[in-house]
Amino acid sequence: MNFRSVRMVRVFLSQRDQKVEELLNDLHDRWKIHGVTVYQGVAGFGGSRKIRTARILDVSYDLPVTVEFYDSPERIDQVLSELEGIKPGHVVSWLADMWMGETP
């Protein structure tokens, strides 16, 4: 089998965060990241300590949004070094193996 080393990143934001769309576009247009997936959580809490949940009948809720992406460690280091507008402590990353299929 054939693997390539990558760095996985998860950025923890929320629905009201204007940053989600901007980050998605930056990762696409500027950084040409391999792949990005945006997930919406159904509950959670972050720095504000306020628990958000989709079960509460509150039209103004602000659910968690997680942006996940991966690419070579070098490219990810570069992305992280130029991240703007994201609060420290909201970005977590780790090394992983990207499967490249069977070696021919």
Added chain:
Amino acid sequence: MNFRSVRMVRVFLSQRDQKVEELLNDLHDRWKIHGVTVYQGVAGFGGSRKIRTARILDVSYDLPVTVEFYDSPERIDQVLSELEGIKPGHVVSWLADMWMGETP
């Protein structure tokens, strides 16, 4: 760049599990965990080997729910050592780097 070592945790539960809300509250009130996100899956299976999927027209379905959180390895070790009511084999964790922004 400035990183801090954290331990990521994913706990695999299901919608019917009374544990989801209790765990979220414990992580918030008792453990004061840095951040927690709860995701709902659209399909999956666990220990019971029964495949659950949102596509089946069954009002009684019981979809997967994943609780993700991270904090310092020391705090996570303490949380895991006092976890109650969660089946062994349903909690997975690994070390990661939390990005703390540019060093000033």
Added chain:
Amino acid sequence: MNFRSVRMVRVFLSQRDQKVEELLNDLHDRWKIHGVTVYQGVAGFGGSRKIRTARILDVSYDLPVTVEFYDSPERIDQVLSELEGIKPGHVVSWLADMWMGETP
């Protein structure tokens, strides 16, 4: 505490991919994987570079779908070595610790 080494895997597919259901069934029936969860993203992009998002009023959208599973490193190696029909670069894996409860 009692931990067992596992390999986490995330496979990045999309809604229109016929592969999602086939993979879920294979992991269940053939590989008897410990646990599998399928998540649907709300936005993202992959190899095609086309950004998909649930916000666009387009009935034909094709949102990201992530299949997550974990088991012993040996079993995961075997699964990955026989994966078929999945594009290289769409599978990421890493080692993690599965919590097995308190040692009695």
